[in-house]
Amino acid sequence: MFPIRSVLRLAATGLLVLGLSAAAVRAQTDPLPSWNEGSAKQAILDFVTRTTTEGSADFVPPEERIAAFDQDGTLWVEHPIYTEFQFVMDRAPALLKAHPELAEKPAFAAILSKDQKRIAALDARELFEALVLTLSGMTPDVLGEEVNAWLKTARDPRWQRPYIDLTYLPMQEVLTYLRDNGYKTFVATGGSVGVVAPYSEAFYGIPPEQVSGSAQNLKFEIADGKPVLTREAKLALDNTEAGKIENFRMVYGRTPRAQFGNSSSDDQQALQYVKNSPGLRLSVAILHDDAEREYAYGPAQGLPDSPVGTFSQEMYDLGTEEGWVIVSMKNDWKKIFAFDE
């Protein structure tokens, strides 16, 4: 999908040079071609028009145009297992080679087995500690290089495609559409900023400094006379649960105008906080209800319950009551992936 986006961008630039305004270009082309016509698409278009039209009662100055996107289940596939966890499983053998004593820990033994039932049976805290430990001990640059090298060869278990192909085309269109209208786009993930930031520009057009995630402490030391930063097995910022909006507001000093998410454990408070903030705000929740083209899980609306990316009926009802946009992947998205026919 990236060549397509580049061509569109070039075309838009060309038109601007010919003297057409950005608004004129927008009016001529559908910025969200992978979305079916309907209330979800219309709500996004309306929000952008109202917040960017000078003289509109809802006009938002360019510097306040901030939009935040959850990653797993919102920008790309999170089933059957978070991509970051897939990376950790692939990295674990190298870690255990260096620290064989870890193999005795049940969490590492389970990770090493790659047996999803054994992993699912683990205590959540134990699993989380193993994850944090696996992502520690190296410099942030080395971790970034490892992640990007892994992404070049790793394949998603269902489609057997590189993970970049598993980003949602309709959401890529929303990212581009918002940026074309002066919005700064951010990732707000429960996952590790140290893992996501190294590929965020290539995958989403979002620079690393606009990635908010759970963050492990770095430690400054002088080694052989040179300063070094090393990732510690300690969490400075926990972006799960309410931490996602708490840390975003704390670190960036702004409340997003638009928030996108899908998980009750992760995004609910952020979607709620943004929607209830002063002025026109957009909260968008992605409901995974397309078992054929992607996955179907809830338990909202009677969809099967899931250990990954739970969307509760409680969040569904809250969103409906507060006027969030709830996106049905099945009905609102014409295509889910760029490779869809």
Next chain:
Amino acid sequence: MFPIRSVLRLAATGLLVLGLSAAAVRAQTDPLPSWNEGSAKQAILDFVTRTTTEGSADFVPPEERIAAFDQDGTLWVEHPIYTEFQFVMDRAPALLKAHPELAEKPAFAAILSKDQKRIAALDARELFEALVLTLSGMTPDVLGEEVNAWLKTARDPRWQRPYIDLTYLPMQEVLTYLRDNGYKTFVATGGSVGVVAPYSEAFYGIPPEQVSGSAQNLKFEIADGKPVLTREAKLALDNTEAGKIENFRMVYGRTPRAQFGNSSSDDQQALQYVKNSPGLRLSVAILHDDAEREYAYGPAQGLPDSPVGTFSQEMYDLGTEEGWVIVSMKNDWKKIFAFDE
């Protein structure tokens, strides 16, 4: 100084429309008119030219052009007492009205007295705790409004001017010059991001999301059915000492290309880390050696020792050895403030 900068920017925009390149505009005007000719000014000009000239061996792609600036003592005056602490002293009476029991704590009693000798005699940790407590219990938006309201009426004790006048004109020029050359400018302060972010755009042209500082946790709660974030008396990020570079790299996922600071307790590790990172890097340390126009303190180069903004001889020697730019305010700056004759 702000009208002057706006006019310059407008003029530059006009020239660009007439078909002149940015490079041609730069060649015609001195971007650092408040700097005396000399090695410090030349080093900054050379760094920018080398990192922004396509085909140069030191060329840095626009997205990697990140420059970070300490605030106190680097962007504005830090003597005789940090502005943030001045704000805390002015805010303390209101806090004590709500919590009279705090008056019994020696730190609060000292703050309330505004007696600098009593304050200086306090245990550093006790003082820090009092500061954190004074800046807690409200929403981040309310604190931002309080800070900005205070800045409208507060006056610096020596010049009796609003604090915005106490920003250094040569540094404002550096900020503008870097931005005109595609650099994204950041604040990296040991102070509170919750205090600095609300005025950073107006004072330095730096948006809140590009302010890195010590950060107090926010707590998400539902009050009367609405979500609220409240500042807690707990530090999530401590940007003092090595924390400044640790947290910058952790949160933004990038190492600055250029780092500006002045304090051994606060900036030394950041300046050292940046200078030792791969590729051409610029580390600039501001030496306060002008007792007449501003303040003189070290103890580097035999300047009087100071409890605020210490610049040690050790840092001076390290900077010299590693090729940092050490700026003598006395010799390198033609003007310090916009109001200087």
